[in-house]
Amino acid sequence: MSLPLIHHPGYTIDLPASHPFPMAKFRELKKQLDKEIAGQEARWLIPDTVSESDLRRVHTRDYLQTFLNGKLDHADQRRSGFRWSEELVERTRLEVGGTLLTIEAALEYGLACNTAGGTHHAHADAASGYCLLNDLAVAAAYALAKRWARRILIVDLDVHQGDGTALIFRDDKRVFTFSMHGADNFPARKQQSDLDIPLPRGTGDDDYLATLAAHLPKLLERVMPDLVIFDAGVDVHADDRLGHLSLSDGGLARRDAYVIRLCRKADIPIAAVIGGGYDRDLVALANRHAQLHRAAHQYWLAQR
Numbered sequence: 001m002s003l004p005l006i007h008h009p010g011y012t013i014d015l016p017a018s019h020p021f022p023m024a025k026f027r028e029l030k031k032q033l034d035k036e037i038a039g040q041e042a043r044w045l046i047p048d049t050v051s052e053s054d055l056r057r058v059h060t061r062d063y064l065q066t067f068l069n070g071k072l073d074h075a076d077q078r079r080s081g082f083r084w085s086e087e088l089v090e091r092t093r094l095e096v097g098g099t100l101l102t103i104e105a106a107l108e109y110g111l112a113c114n115t116a117g118g119t120h121h122a123h124a125d126a127a128s129g130y131c132l133l134n135d136l137a138v139a140a141a142y143a144l145a146k147r148w149a150r151r152i153l154i155v156d157l158d159v160h161q162g163d164g165t166a167l168i169f170r171d172d173k174r175v176f177t178f179s180m181h182g183a184d185n186f187p188a189r190k191q192q193s194d195l196d197i198p199l200p201r202g203t204g205d206d207d208y209l210a211t212l213a214a215h216l217p218k219l220l221e222r223v224m225p226d227l228v229i230f231d232a233g234v235d236v237h238a239d240d241r242l243g244h245l246s247l248s249d250g251g252l253a254r255r256d257a258y259v260i261r262l263c264r265k266a267d268i269p270i271a272a273v274i275g276g277g278y279d280r281d282l283v284a285l286a287n288r289h290a291q292l293h294r295a296a297h298q299y300w301l302a303q304r
């Protein structure tokens with residue numbers, strides 16, 4: 001048995017260098033993981049694009065028709081952060097398919113890591129903040145519909161609040177949304193998660209990890225999820241272009257190892273996605289995202 005890593009072969013869209021969302025980071029991440037851990041009891045799985053019926057559990061018919069068929073108007077495109085293209089739709093559907101495969105693999109093997117995912121700002125009926133479809137929500141709804149899980153905890157540690165996910169599951173007790181984020185980061189108008197922990201500007205490793213440790217163990221006991229979906233956004237890093245927190249590389253590694261260990265010790269399957277991360281230095285950025293896969297790999301090897 002080896003650790004399932006989810007790879008997205010279709011990530012070929014190149015955005016202008018000035019665009020804050022660096023798509024090329026996905027290729028750089030794959031390259032780093034190929035060098036470091038793939039083949040050493042870690043293997044790549046390749047997802048299919050998500051079907052429209054799986055998207056329909058979360059997104060409205062109108063929004064899907066508009067987005068999938070290229071009818072987003074100028075204001076919608078601005079709100080999404082992307083110019084519409086067929087390649088963008090394909091890439092986005094593949095991203096959601098990747099998160100579905102990640103939860104499927106996590107439920108089978110206990111732990112699985114995506115090399116994309118975490119588009120938590122997407123609402124049921126609208127794109128927002130570089131998020132077109134909400135993969136976390138679609139994946140949670142998918143697991144519930146298949147009866148693979150009855151109670152799901154979404155642990156969203158991206159620096160931005162998981163506002164889309166919070167709103168989608170606001171009245172659904174089967175999904176508990178936990179968001180720990182920068183108080184001063186996007187979105188300006190936050191939604192209400194089941195538990196929100198806003199952090200002050202400049203929060204560093206020790207305070208961050210102590211706050212997480214004050215909440216996550218209690219949440220696992222209280223929610224008793226049979227699946228955790230973990231958004232391991234690295235935009236909490238001190239060098240991130242958009243985030244206002246100050247974690248180090250070491251702090252990120254400790255965070256991800258902690259979340260994985262805590263869930264697995266409680267025998268809860270954990271499906272991890274990489275979330276946000278913004279830096280013009282793609283090697284440094286991919287290295288930050290790879291902390292998640294390294295932490296998962298080390299845990300995996302230690303459990304053999």
Ligand SMILES: [Zn+2]
Nearest residue numbers: 158160235276
């Ligand atoms: Zn983010």
